[in-house]
Amino acid sequence: MRETTISNTVLERLAIYYRSLKRLEENKVDYISSKELGEILGISSDQIRRDLYDFRMDISYYHDFGVRGRGYPVSYLLKILEKSLGLNNNVEIALIGAGSLGGALISYDEFKKIGLNIKYVFDINFNKAIRDLAGIEFYDVEQIDEILTKNQVKMAIIAVPAKAAQDVADIIVEAGVELILNFAPTYIEVPNNVMVRNEDLSIGLIGLSYYLSNKESELTFVKNLG
Amino acid sequence: MRETTISNTVLERLAIYYRSLKRLEENKVDYISSKELGEILGISSDQIRRDLYDFRMDISYYHDFGVRGRGYPVSYLLKILEKSLGLNNNVEIALIGAGSLGGALISYDEFKKIGLNIKYVFDINFNKAIRDLAGIEFYDVEQIDEILTKNQVKMAIIAVPAKAAQDVADIIVEAGVELILNFAPTYIEVPNNVMVRNEDLSIGLIGLSYYLSNKESELTFVKNLG
Numbered sequence: 039m040r041e042t043t044i045s046n047t048v049l050e051r052l053a054i055y056y057r058s059l060k061r062l063e064e065n066k067v068d069y070i071s072s073k074e075l076g077e078i079l080g081i082s083s084d085q086i087r088r089d090l091y092d093f094r095m096d097i098s099y100y101h102d103f104g105v106r107g108r109g110y111p112v113s114y115l116l117k118i119l120e121k122s123l124g125l126n127n128n129v130e131i132a133l134i135g136a137g138s139l140g141g142a143l144i145s146y147d148e149f150k151k152i153g154l155n156i157k158y159v160f161d162i163n164f165n166k167a168i169r170d171l172a173g174i175e176f177y178d179v180e181q182i183d184e185i186l187t188k189n190q191v192k193m194a195i196i197a198v199p200a201k202a203a204q205d206v207a208d209i210i211v212e213a214g215v216e217l218i219l220n221f222a223p224t225y226i227e228v229p230n231n232v233m234v235r236n237e238d239l240s241i242g243l244i245g246l247s248y249y250l251s252n253k254e255s256e257l258t259f260v261k262n263l264g
Numbered sequence: 265m266r267e268t269t270i271s272n273t274v275l276e277r278l279a280i281y282y283r284s285l286k287r288l289e290e291n292k293v294d295y296i297s298s299k300e301l302g303e304i305l306g307i308s309s310d311q312i313r314r315d316l317y318d319f320r321m322d323i324s325y326y327h328d329f330g331v332r333g334r335g336y337p338v339s340y341l342l343k344i345l346e347k348s349l350g351l352n353n354n355v356e357i358a359l360i361g362a363g364s365l366g367g368a369l370i371s372y373d374e375f376k377k378i379g380l381n382i383k384y385v386f387d388i389n390f391n392k393a394i395r396d397l398a399g400i401e402f403y404d405v406e407q408i409d410e411i412l413t414k415n416q417v418k419m420a421i422i423a424v425p426a427k428a429a430q431d432v433a434d435i436i437v438e439a440g441v442e443l444i445l446n447f448a449p450t451y452i453e454v455p456n457n458v459m460v461r462n463e464d465l466s467i468g469l470i471g472l473s474y475y476l477s478n479k480e481s482e483l484t485f486v487k488n489l490g
Binding site for chain 2: 046049050052053054056057061064065078080122123124125127129131137138139141142143144145146148149152154192193195200216217218219223224225233235237238239240241242243244245246247248249250251252
């Protein structure tokens, strides 16, 4: 277990590096330099080296052991990031809300690939199509407390309408959840020992919208934002 | 039309401020200080003031005109951000891929609230339920070029599987699209005049996963990350 504490900004970038390396590995890329990775992501190579160094990954090690001019071995860097980010531990996640967004999250294969398994799904309406998916247990919202407590679930995704989000948060926190990814477009209040990350699908479109309305000005937006 | 060019990082934060103020407005909050907004978002109040200042929004103006101790008027700050970010111009967006994620994006009400309208939807399989939604035109992928060219669509969302993403990108760019939000878990190549923003739904869960596996260490993660 690592003892490093890192800022959210760095953590976000490490997650982006990880996902990017994962894509590169799937595309059969064996080696990559910080310069090449930086160009893909629109992040400076200095920043990448600094982030990995701050996260106690001494890149000079790879420089020494990697093949000169080729960069770092993708699979090895992936393994280190994976371990440090606590991935591939087969974390069981609860999802509350199986509407259209919840359904999309259930079908999103990328989570499973990194050991994050949406296993317990709760909704007020049972949906037959979703209920039959392999590896997923589907329950009525009335059973949240019982199921999460029994299975000691610590991580949950909220994908219910805004007006139901706080009630859901109260129930899952009471049942022992400590980490929440909130897709409901509202803020939720939680005790100090619980972490909430709010996801907002419109942030990306807002960024593009800015550039659409500023076409005449010089564009400084990087091409591939992670 | 503004001539300011701002970094992606600042743009991302401005989008987050905008969305946050929008939520506050819906919750009937009339005034907010940079300190309060900072606490909600886990961003320092200095940073917030600096971002708004850099974006040519002179906050001292609000300080002078706002009611002392109350902070900025939420609705006024929203209007300025809205204008500067190029929102509420009723932008017509094309969506390619109406699978589970595409379907969720179509039903995501938050886009419409800020004038971003998914109007043209393309898929290889026609889905009757989705086709009947008001205000959305549903077409076969064969018609992408014809429809996007005719309607001069500049912004598009890719929500197809990874292996189809590059082909889709080539077709929409050929049809005149200049801004792409890519949900496919792969990188796509585009000409220099086209901007791509890659969205990865797993970044948030990876962040939470790090904290789950580092429970013993001191948690520095801010509670509400936007």
